[in-house]
Amino acid sequence: MESRPHVALIGMMGSGKSTVGLWLARSEGLRFVDLDAAIEEREGRSISEIFAADGEERFRDIEQEVLAQCLESSEQLVVSCGGGVVLRPENRAQLRDRAWVCWLRASIDTLGQRVSSGDSRPLLGDDPIADLTAISSARSDLYTETAHEIVDVDGLEAEQVAEQIRRVWPRPVATT
Structure with missing residues (x-):
């Protein structure tokens, strides 16, 4: 496989992408970008506010634009992607072409322990476990299609997951 300049972490909400990404970036001396945080900074409002005011489709448009900007960077990045970044074929193609993609795979039990409906997560309702199960089922094949590598995170601390990725x-x- 030809080398790719960036590392992109994908997976469900609660799989640890942001925490692991930060650990990985620090250990490798790279810049870390949390895609959701970059979207919030660009838009001047939270992901929940974007969903509420403009809907999921507009959020996905913005997500696609910000992802493309990150992957065009000449600086090597570790990018923590939002859980739904794989929903668009264009995003999956860009990720596979411009980054080494690692799926942080977690069981529903692990995800349920880490997230809740009161967590500013617009896709979770009153029954987070049912919602997580449905979302995971819908996205699993997309994560598989996009990832170059899969790391199972159940029972591991962020630094252990980062070490497995390393x-x-x-x-x-390096090119000179």
């Missing part, structure tokens, strides 16, 4: 990540070859 062991399997094919580093880009």
Whole structure:
């Protein structure tokens, strides 16, 4: 596999993408970008506010634009993607072409322990476990299609997951 400059972490909400991404970036001396935080900064409002005011489709448009900007960076990045980034074929293609993509896979039990409906997560309602199960089922094949590697995170701390990623990540070859 040819090397890709960026590392992108994908997976369900609560899988640890942001925490692991920060650990990984720090350990590798790279810049970390949380895609959701970058969207909030660009738009001047929270993800929940974007969903409420403009709907999910507009949020996905913005997400696609911000992802493309990150992946066009000449600086090597570790990017923590939102859980739904894989819903658009264009995003999946860009991620596979421009980043080494790692799916942080977590069981519904793990996800349920980490997230709740009161967590500013617009896709979760009154029954977070049922919602997580439905979302995971709908996205699992998309994560598989997009990922170059899968790391199971159940029972692991963020630094342990970051270390597993470091062991399997094919580093880009430096060019001069």
